[in-house]
Amino acid sequence: MSEEDSMDREHSAPIAAEYVLGVLSAPERRDFEARLVREPALVEQVESWESRLGGLASEVRSVSPPDRIWTRIETALTANDAVRSIGFWQNLAFWRWAAIGSAAIAAACLAALLHVNMNRAPGQNEPLVARLDVSGGQVGFIAAIDRRGGGVTIVPASTTDVKQRVLELWLIAPGDQPRSLGLIQAERPIHIDLPAGLIERVGPHATLAVSLEPPGGSPSGLPTGPVIASGKLTSL
Amino acid sequence: MLHLLNDPYRRTTSMEQEAEYRQLSAALARTAGGDRNALKVVYRDTAAKLFGVCLRILRDRGEAEDVLQDVYLTVWRRAATFDPGRASPVSWLVAIARNRSIDRLRSGAYGRQMYSIEDALDIPDNAPGALEQVVTVEERRRLTSCLDELEPQDASAIRAAFLDGATYEMLAERMSVPLGTMKSRIRRSLIKLRACLER
Numbered sequence: 001m002s003e004e005d006s007m008d009r010e011h012s013a014p015i016a017a018e019y020v021l022g023v024l025s026a027p028e029r030r031d032f033e034a035r036l037v038r039e040p041a042l043v044e045q046v047e048s049w050e051s052r053l054g055g056l057a058s059e060v061r062s063v064s065p066p067d068r069i070w071t072r073i074e075t076a077l078t079a080n081d082a083v084r085s086i087g088f089w090q091n092l093a094f095w096r097w098a099a100i101g102s103a104a105i106a107a108a109c110l111a112a113l114l115h116v117n118m119n120r121a122p123g124q125n126e127p128l129v130a131r132l133d134v135s136g137g138q139v140g141f142i143a144a145i146d147r148r149g150g151g152v153t154i155v156p157a158s159t160t161d162v163k164q165r166v167l168e169l170w171l172i173a174p175g176d177q178p179r180s181l182g183l184i185q186a187e188r189p190i191h192i193d194l195p196a197g198l199i200e201r202v203g204p205h206a207t208l209a210v211s212l213e214p215p216g217g218s219p220s221g222l223p224t225g226p227v228i229a230s231g232k233l234t235s236l
Numbered sequence: 237m238l239h240l241l242n243d244p245y246r247r248t249t250s251m252e253q254e255a256e257y258r259q260l261s262a263a264l265a266r267t268a269g270g271d272r273n274a275l276k277v278v279y280r281d282t283a284a285k286l287f288g289v290c291l292r293i294l295r296d297r298g299e300a301e302d303v304l305q306d307v308y309l310t311v312w313r314r315a316a317t318f319d320p321g322r323a324s325p326v327s328w329l330v331a332i333a334r335n336r337s338i339d340r341l342r343s344g345a346y347g348r349q350m351y352s353i354e355d356a357l358d359i360p361d362n363a364p365g366a367l368e369q370v371v372t373v374e375e376r377r378r379l380t381s382c383l384d385e386l387e388p389q390d391a392s393a394i395r396a397a398f399l400d401g402a403t404y405e406m407l408a409e410r411m412s413v414p415l416g417t418m419k420s421r422i423r424r425s426l427i428k429l430r431a432c433l434e435r
Contacts, residue, residue: 017426021397022334023404026342047322052433054327055371055379056398057334060292062284065304069287070279073308077272133313172316174269205270207316223319230316232270 016045020053037134037158040165040212040228046135047226128199130208132229134158140229141184143169143208151193152181154208160186165225168217170209173202178209183217207232253372256281261320268316275312282326283308286333293337293401303340307333324371338401382432390425397422 018024019032036042132154134140143154154169167186170178179202182192199206211218212225260281266274286307290300310332318328371379383391389411396402402410408418 017430018423020331021394021422021426022338022401023397023407023422025403025405026339029339029342050327050331051323051371052379052430053398054324054330055376056395057285057289057327057330058371058376059395060285060288060399063288063291064284065287065301069283069301069304070276072305073275073279074272076305076309077275077312135314135317172269174271175266176269207268207270209316226322227317227319230268230314232313 014045016042017049020046020049037140037160039161040226041161041163043135043226043228128204128233130231130233132208132210132231134229141210141231143231145194145199145233151191152208153189153191154184155189156186160228162186162212164215165212166215166217167228168211168213168223170211170223170227171198171202172207172209174205176202178223180218180221181208183213184210204233257320257325260325261318264311264315264318264320264325267312268318275308275315278311278329279308282329285326286329289330289333290337292399293334293341299340300337303336304333307336310336327371334398334401341401342403378433382429385432386425386428390421393418393422394425394429 015024015032019029024032032042036046128145130143130145132141132143140158140160141154141156143152145152152169160167167184169181169184169192171181172178181194184190184192207230209223209227209230211223211227213223214225218224260278263274263277263281267278283304287300287304290303290307291297294300294303307329311329314332318325383394386394393402393407393411396407396410404415404419404422407422408415411418413421
């Protein structure tokens with residue numbers, strides 16, 4: 001169980017409660033969100049408090065937004081697609097150093113990038129990449145798929161305290177159930193071979209997600225623990 | 237991923253509400269798969285509620301519009317992290333809207349604003365629309381009765397923080413108590429609320 005249960009459950013409201021209630025200052029919120037990336041138990045506390053207090057929002061009166069908001073959202077989605085397909089690698093390098101400042105992991109990431117770039121072929125076989133965001137919007141993992149059968153390489157971009165659990169990687173095709181790609185490591189990049197033709201079958205619009213599972217992985221074949229990071233595949 | 241039937245709270249949900257939550261959860265799942273029409277469904281069914289949440293915190297239409305746009309772009313990126321077995325889809329969306337609004341409110345440009353505790357107590361009595369209710373009727377009833385067990389001032393401080401985005405400093409100023417007193421009262425209230433909700 002979480003720290004909340006064993007440590008200070010009866011005596012103090014955890015900082016997760018203060019975060020969800022919204023009473024923390026901007027620096028305190030930033031500090032707490034940084035901890036969220038490293039401590040999955042805290043994510044569970046936040047979710048519990050969101051469930052406990054969320055009903056308060058029923059007291060807020062709905063107000064119809066102007067139609068232009070949806071138009072702006074659609075425009076932004078289209079623009080994002082274009083930016084991602086052009087400048088993804090440059091942004092990727094920036095995220096790595098900015099997000100973690102660890103030379104060792106940054107080098108591992110570069111290796112992953114080189115691996116993909118060397119295998120790069122024109123046309124339909126362009127590699128797919130995904131930036132898997134964790135709660136709060138920070139980068140959790142970077143993944144690249146070699147569509148010519150080279151499998152998936154996934155690099156952790158931040159440290160995750162998995163305690164007694166393991167990380168499992170899932171591929172989710174539009175409208176389909178999550179499909180396990182295997183277990184991954186919290187501290188180092190890992191390469192997983194994919195069944196031949198899998199990526200072509202699920203198409204380029206699938207999502208990669210990472211869940212916390214009991215040792216050995218999900219017993220059911222579907223994610224059983226919290227999904228701690230996810231991101232859509234994007235063509236390079 | 238779909239734990240709907242195992243969730244004890246779901247048993248108390250009215251059938252209509254459960255159907256709405258299921259439809260919204262399904263739309264979020266399709267959004268996670270890259271379906272823009274599914275995001276549009278999510279927007280159609282929830283934008284008015286979330287715009288209300290943003291407006292209540294930011295008190296400025298232009299700011300609330302900017303944040304609302306950002307909220308749905310966040311939903312687009314993070315839809316795969318929504319787990320219907322762990323949260324109501326509406327409260328998951330409300331959490332994103334509140335977090336974005338509070339971040340904007342706390343940013344330098346906004347500065348330090350004053351809030352009226354009285355405003356926070358002014359609960360509009362409007363007829364619930366399709367997705368007006370963030371949680372089930374039963375959950376809402378329990379939360380209200382647990383808030384009623386707190387000192388009235390503490391309950392209104394909890395509401396002012398959650399609904400209006402007030403910080404400890406703002407609450408202490410409004411209620412004319414030292415900051416440390418305000419913090420311990422809020423923390424004590426949160427523990428009481430948790431104990432009451434788990435009874």
